Amino acid sequence: MTFFTAPDGTRLAHRVIGSGAPLLCVPGGPADSAYLGDLGGLTAHRTLVVPDLRGTGASARPADPATYRCDRLVDDIEALRAHLGLERIELLGHSAGANVAVQYAARHPHRVARLALVTPGLRAVGIDVPAEVRLALARRRAHEPWFPAAFAALEAINDGTGADWEAVAPFWYGRWDEAARRHHAASRPDNPEAVAGFGAEGAFTPAATRAALARLASPVLVLAGELDLNSPPSAVAGLAAWVSDATFPVQPGAGHYPWLDDPARFVATVAAFLGASRA
Template structure:
């Protein structure tokens, strides 16, 4: 089911609802990209445990394109999540962010700590807190997949990317998946951002203030879970562990054999980790 609410600037924002029959408070799930939120699906069956509210970020999916492109900036998107919380009538909400969406979720928790119950960051982007990932780190992690038939072409494309020569992103795609099969190929295609303007403005100047975010998250009192995929080049386990260490007492989990979309690689392991954390 898709419903709508209004952003502070009047932009009409869509959000999908999964597991609507589930009792209790929902889990707001912020997608990455910025891309159509349909790629999250029901997060491997997490909707069997919690009602999921999955927003389409402005200018993606069924949400309107804003009049002001500057509102695509990551810190400005925090305002849209706050508008959604108000629309749902929640005093506080559990919040999940995936990939680039974790930057939004983390900034929301930093700005509104009293409005977040439990925070889950899945294979998170780390720009909001200034954690850098080097090309060497990505190449070393990629080496774990050297026995895969697709490895030579994918690794050559990765090396071109890390040298700043540009890259064939489709050739690099297998490194983001725990297994590279037809389902993974379809999912990678569906999860690609379709609004280049939204992508260009997401990380524009002023979008991130890592020192402030780090200070705020160091005082975040709510429970937090940060989940990494063992093979994820986008959010390597080392970087996610460093992110988790910024919180007073965050749980850190590495899902074995998983890539950037761990609910696809092993839905049972993913839902067990996340649903178990949320139920504590």
């Protein structure tokens, strides 16, 4: 781990792995960035610069909990860019981290060379996913042995009678195998204050963010997983539609972590978008 100091004095950590030109990867959660791993082997094409968001992983907890807010995290990404000495960055955001990435692109468009949004969270652009969409997508997994219990828990969450998020975990993966179970166990957020603060009042200005994305001159990859209940392809398509220069692939058979479900396909898609290394 390498450390740098945020504008408010919080000590933040980031790891650097791989080879080639740098790709700054914003994790979701907010959770320890270790769950991203090497993004399925993307390290063969890019040097991944992966920060631990404040209050997660090896990064310190801030003195002011209000700085956990999604829009405030943009300042940490900008501080990391400056720390790295990069005029422009290739930026990737996964899940909730995509909310940070799109707000960074909206605020600092001249700093973004390329933007990759992987199974993105959609709160920053104001897209809500109806319960019926999630349920319909979930029913496609009805042939899998874990389905009855997981689907019952999902229905209970959607109608407000339950909150057993552990029971629905198989839906986040294209394959609920031992590797997926290990990944899930290791990737759960462990700082409730950071999770609660991320979406606090004022964290998102969807209309302004959508307008900024429409003006963004940089190419944008918006990658959805075919089976992803968190960010269903039909909803992610709405985000892609607001981007002036968007590429919108849907990875077959993938859930919320497409680099685990089919690493070769994921890496080929992202590497093709990023193009040749400029190390």
